[in-house]
Amino acid sequence: MFSRLRNFVSRNRRKFIVGGIVVAGTSLAVRYAQQRLREYQEKQVREFLEKTRRLQHFESTEKTTDQAILGLMPGLCDAITKLLDTDAILAELRTNTERKLDLWEELKYLAFAKCTTFVYATALLVASLRVQLNIIGGYLYKDTVQSEAKITKEVQTIYNLLLIQHLMNDGLQQLVKVISSNVEKIMKSHSLKEKMTLSDVEQIFWSIQTAIEKDINKNLVQFILPSEVHRNQQDEFLNKMLSDTLDVLECGDFIDLCESCFNNGFSVVTDKVADFFVEPQNGKNKLNGNTEAVPSTSKATSENMLLANGHVNINNISLPLAKLIPIMNALTTQTFTNNSADNIKPNNLAASLISLQIINTNIKTLAANVYEVYSN
Template identity: 45%
Template sequence: MFSAMKNFVNRHRRKFLIGGFVVAGGMLTLRYAQRKLIEYQESKAREFFERTRRTQHFESTERTCNQAIMGLAPNLIEQILKNLDADHIVAELRNKPDEKIVLWNKLKVLAIGRLCALVYACSMLVITLRVQFNILGGYLYKDAINSDEQVTSELQHNYVALIQHFLSDGCDALCQLVEQKVEQIVNSYDLSRKLTLNETEQIFCSIQMAINSDASDPSTHLASYVYPSDVPASTSDALFEKMYNETIDMLESSDVSMLNANNVSRGFSIVMDNIADFYFKPVNGTIVTENGIKPNHITNTSTAAATTSAIESTDECATITEASTSEPLPNINTVSIPIPKLIPVINGLAKQRFNTTNQPPGLSTSLVTLYLISEKVKILGANTYEVFCQ
């Protein structure tokens, strides 16, 4: 029996050898495939956890950025109101001085200038902090991944504090430029003139074009307004200088310039939407049309409309509710308002403080909110974070 088995093995030895190699190769291949599958799954799991961690860190950075913007916006708006203060002119006009025309022309420049400065400044604040916080967030994420601590608490504080320049000197320079351009444009509009909504919009378009064509245009020279020209002497850290220079490069890029210009255009649309309300109810229950003053039956709301006495209505606003009469509303394109009646409306809009609890929100609050939720601004922040966290 053993010899028969031996003969059988000898006869089929080659088959056994080949079969053994095939089985062994198959087992090795199976084990290799299993190992590679495990490595692939582990790699995908690491990528998923890293992506989730990065997403959570980015969202946290965005929330911190939004909080910083909401916290700094009131200070910026107060600085604009301080630079383009018109309260003393309003006080003089209430005393019925002899130089009424001169004072009204000054009030005209300051009121319109404040609105324009708000549109520009709010956009510049939102864009700058969005870029700044996402650059900082990218560096902090790399520190967390590498278990390093290059970005110290002191460096973070010094880097974020750079925006303080915009809240003082930068805002002053912006207001000065805006006031200069507004004066050039509105001086050609006599106080006795009546303005339609389209003519009022044209004034703001002309101001925007004048600012954009200036050598110190805030959109193309954003960095020069929001940051000091040199790195503060107290922060000589090499990493800080690198982050500072990288932020300057980002703020001076064509993408940021185009985004700020787009924001400004959208901001002026918000301004015109607010002003348009007063063209329905500009003067204490009357509508001024091209044929004169016409009775208005639009009902009052909790927000006071501009009164017949323009000075007394300087700090007041109006909103429009649905008419309770069958009489149709006038064509808004034919409604015209004398400039002395329009100036208090504009001045009242510009003086509204930043307050997120007021309903409806004031103009400055609406502008900051508009820029915060802008999809293009969000994309800028995400792209900036993605670049600097690699």
């Protein structure tokens, strides 16, 4: 029997060798495939966890940015109000009858300049802070992944203060100067007695925006970042962060985004003014709900100004510029509070502007792209 078995093995030796090689190779291939599958699965899990951590960190950065914007907004409103103060003129108008016409002319310039400044300042505040804090957030996430600490708290503080202080002080003063000079040029040709429709108001804002475009849109950095500041810091990494910030602020995408924000802001102002082309119900002022007198439009609601359904055709209503000025001024004199959403009143221009820019998807997309670049 052993002889037969030996002869069988001898006759089929090659088959046994080949079969053994095939079985061993298959086993090795299966083990290799299983190992690569585990490695792939582990890589997928690591990438998923990393994306999740990065997304959570980005969302946390966005929440911090929103809180910072709302925290800075009251100070920005106060700064604009001080630079374009109308209270002194209003007080003098109540007592001085000799300079009344000159005072009204000055109030005309200030009212339109304040509305314009609110549009530009809020857009620049939101857009620049999104960029600034997402650059910091990206670098902080990279430090966490690489277990390094390139960004110290001192560097963060200096970086934040350099940009915020400039925008809230020198940058805002430059912005107001440019806006005021151009508003005065545009408004000189408009008499206080001139009748204006809502379309005329839109045209004025369009003219103002066009006039200041070459001074503001083409060099936005001057209002956000101090000139040459990124070359004058002792900390090398701080210089790099400031240089990176400058690169983002000077890119075409950021400039185009700000231009879009300015356009949206003027639309908000026009919508607010439009509320006062129709007489408020019960004679109450829509700005604050009290019974303070507002420009009357009762004469405007004649039959030729009504639509077929009996509603007022706002496009046919006109008001003297002298009656629009108090409206423009009142829109920018309301206080902005950030204690809760309930404190953001619907007719508060500052709140409406900042709310519009905070939820702006284009700004959020830019912020996400900035974070992605500097977190890798």
